[in-house]
Amino acid sequence: MALHLPFDATYLSLPDRFYTRQPATPVSAPSLIAFNHELADRLGLDSGSMTIEEAAEIFSGNAVPETATPFAQVYAGHQFGGFSSQLGDGRALHLGELATFAGRVDVQLKGSGRTPYSRGGDGRAWVGPVIREYLMSCAMDALDIPTTRALAAVTTGDPVLREQGPLPGAVLTRVAASHIRVGTFQYFAARSDKDALQQLTDYTIRRHYPNAKGPAGLLSAVMERQASLIAKWMSVGFIHGVMNTDNVQIAGETIDYGPCAFMDTYHPDTVFSSIDHQGRYAYSNQAPVTHWNLAQFATSLVVIMPDQDAAIEEFTAIINRFPELYQKAWLKAFAPKIGLQPNETASDLVQDLLGVMANAKLDFTNTFAALDETAKTSPEWHVKWRAAGPEDTLWQRTNPHVIPRTHKIEEAIQAATSGDYAPFHQMLKAVSAPFEPLSAFMLPPTDFEKVHQTFCGT
Ligand code: AMP
Ligand code: MG
Numbered sequence: 001m002a003l004h005l006p007f008d009a010t011y012l013s014l015p016d017r018f019y020t021r022q023p024a025t026p027v028s029a030p031s032l033i034a035f036n037h038e039l040a041d042r043l044g045l046d047s048g049s050m051t052i053e054e055a056a057e058i059f060s061g062n063a064v065p066e067t068a069t070p071f072a073q074v075y076a077g078h079q080f081g082g083f084s085s086q087l088g089d090g091r092a093l094h095l096g097e098l099a100t101f102a103g104r105v106d107v108q109l110k111g112s113g114r115t116p117y118s119r120g121g122d123g124r125a126w127v128g129p130v131i132r133e134y135l136m137s138c139a140m141d142a143l144d145i146p147t148t149r150a151l152a153a154v155t156t157g158d159p160v161l162r163e164q165g166p167l168p169g170a171v172l173t174r175v176a177a178s179h180i181r182v183g184t185f186q187y188f189a190a191r192s193d194k195d196a197l198q199q200l201t202d203y204t205i206r207r208h209y210p211n212a213k214g215p216a217g218l219l220s221a222v223m224e225r226q227a228s229l230i231a232k233w234m235s236v237g238f239i240h241g242v243m244n245t246d247n248v249q250i251a252g253e254t255i256d257y258g259p260c261a262f263m264d265t266y267h268p269d270t271v272f273s274s275i276d277h278q279g280r281y282a283y284s285n286q287a288p289v290t291h292w293n294l295a296q297f298a299t300s301l302v303v304i305m306p307d308q309d310a311a312i313e314e315f316t317a318i319i320n321r322f323p324e325l326y327q328k329a330w331l332k333a334f335a336p337k338i339g340l341q342p343n344e345t346a347s348d349l350v351q352d353l354l355g356v357m358a359n360a361k362l363d364f365t366n367t368f369a370a371l372d373e374t375a376k377t378s379p380e381w382h383v384k385w386r387a388a389g390p391e392d393t394l395w396q397r398t399n400p401h402v403i404p405r406t407h408k409i410e411e412a413i414q415a416a417t418s419g420d421y422a423p424f425h426q427m428l429k430a431v432s433a434p435f436e437p438l439s440a441f442m443l444p445p446t447d448f449e450k451v452h453q454t455f456c457g458t
Contacts, residue, residue, distance in 0.1 A: 003050040003058065007067040007096025007107070010207070011178075014199055019071040024061030024093055025113025025123070027169065029157025032056040033127075033421055034134060034428065036151050039175065043100050043151075059152035059173045061093065061112045068095040072115035076190055077183030077246025078296055080280055085190045087183060087246050088117025091125060094179070104207060106178050107151065111171040126160040126167035128413040131424050133172055133257040135412070139404045139431035140254055145232045146225075147254040148176040168417060177253055180204055182297045183246030189300035197304045208251045215301040215311075219318050223294050224325060225252025230290050231329035234283070235337060236403065237263035237364035241273040241454060243281050248293045259454035262403040264444045266357040266364040272406070272454040287330075291322045336398040337368050339390030349385055356381050363444045368399040369437075400434035406454065407445040 011019065032052045040047040047055075057063035064070060072089035093112045098105050110133075111125025130153050140147035152173040159166035180200070188196040205212050209221040229252050233240065240247070241259035249255040259273035268284035276282075281289060298315040305311030331342040331350075338353065340346035356378040357367055367374070371390075375382040404427065412424040430441040445451070 003045065003047060003054060003065075005045065005058070005065045005067060005095070005098070005107075007065060007069070007098060009069045009071070009094070009096045010104070010203075011073070011094070011097070011106075012069060012071065014203060015196060017074070017193075017196060018200075019073050019094075020116045021069065021071045022093060022115050024064055024070055024109065026062050027060045027156035027158055027171070030056040030060035030062055030171075031155045031157065032059070033131075033153040033155055033170070033416075033424070034150075035059075035153075036138075036149065039149050039151055042102065043098055043105065043175070045098075055152060056154050059109070060154045060156055060171050061109050065095065070095060072117055073179055073184070074117060074187055075181055075183035075246050076187035077181070077244050078186070078293075079244045079246070080276070080278075083186075083190070084246075085187070086117070087187075089115055089179075090118040090121050091115075091123040092174070103177065106174075106176045108174045108176070108179065109171050110174050111156075111169065122160065124156075124158075124160045124169050125171065126162060127155060127170040127416050128167065129258070130170040130172045131413050131416055132260075132409055133174075135404045135409055135424070135427055135431055136257040136260060137254075138428060139434060140238075142432050142434050143232075143236055143400055143403075145236070145238075145254060146229055146252055148174050148249075151175050168419075176249065176255065177251035178207060178249075179255075180208075180250045181246050181255075182248040182250065182293055182300070183244075184250075185297060185300035186245060189303045192303065194304050197300070201301070201304060204250055215304060216314055216318060219294075219298055219301060219315060222250055222252070222297065223318065223322055226290050226294060227287075227322060227325040227329045228252070229254065230286050231326060231333040233286060234330060235333035236400065237266065237283070239263060239270060239272055239281070239283050240286065241271075241276065241281055243286065243289050243293065245293050245296050248290075248297075261406045261451075261454050263364045264405060264450070265361050266354065266367070267361075268354070268358060272452075274453040274455050287323075287326045290326075291319070294322060295319050336394050338371065338385060339392060339395035339398075340388060345388050349381075349388060352381055352384070353378075365400060365403050366442065366444065368395070369401050369442075371395060371399075397435065401437040402430050402434045402441045404431045405441070405445065406451040407449040408441060410451055 074088040092110045095107045114123035134150040156169035158169040160169040212218045212221045247256040261272040271279045271282045302311045334350045335342040335346035415423040
């Protein structure tokens, strides 16, 4: 029996300057690497009877379901601070949307071939970034952090040419609350296309924030989600690496797993991305950068306001609340990590602990997972912490043992590149149960294993 995918696409009710309809580009020999049955169940899909051959055909773009209406979305964005007025799905194609019990989602193929927004790119992905995104997004979901999801990964049988030479091509099926970004608003704002902006704003409110009142309400709601999201990233030592405005999703999910990484040794200035020379997206800069990104969102929304001066004043007042909102979210995410309620004592103790960790070059994840070890590294902190009366079961169940460590991801990618997917599947299992200690995935890298830089996922 064929897998039934009851796609529709409300996004196509927007004017056609929002997207380009585009058929999928066939691949030579699709082969399924992974399929997320748990996610398929949550989406209400009956995937049990689907064969792996059928899955490979569908999730490579070779067999497009009858209900699908493939299209690529246009957007713009500030990339490392510089504005690009024309970006878009250059290597991705929406198959459509699914209305699920948990809300409407987009289903998108990534690595599926060229589109009008590909610029110089080939529209393809190789197996490395596909595996990284699969592992990272599964880990984030298991850590209860909002994220786009991976439904399937398929190799294409076609080589993809990158700096390293020809590499095995692959396609990831990404599921997201939607792919509307700050950059989507910026695209129309940059063109003073008020009509499109108004329609996008109305659509976004209807789809994601039905209680928000107008652009100001939307701005506040998006800001709250972003504050909470970034605080959660910080609480697990996650560094996104490429927080351009086109990678800020309006629904508040983590999107675009390019040069991202979880920190091993804690240091606030940690940067991984090979192209982030100035440390713009360093660990400790993620909240200030989000504040800046939200200001770009506000700037786009001003364009549709009848009284622009009044709107600038109102939106500035909203945006100025970000640091306070973020601080609250930060404490809410970190206090339970040391077994305390979010209060001033907890805040001071977390700050002190992070200072200790930076000085002693401690592993971020393992320090929180075994807080009593601080009795050895910093007896003074340990005494103060114990005096605050932490609830042991709280920090023990809050702190993960397993995160997708960069050197393990690299190992899995290396193996996959030569056709061995066993390390990927082992790791997938481990990161899907992050609160269970599994020693093979808990050790920080040795000096030899340490990965110092990560690269954009193209
Ligand atoms: P990203 O760095 O993944 O956020 O992508 C930035 C922009 O580059 C987006 O417009 C992408 O669609 C485009 N892009 C990235 N990789 C490729 C590729 N291999 N082919 C075509 N476009 C790409
Ligand atoms: Mg992107």
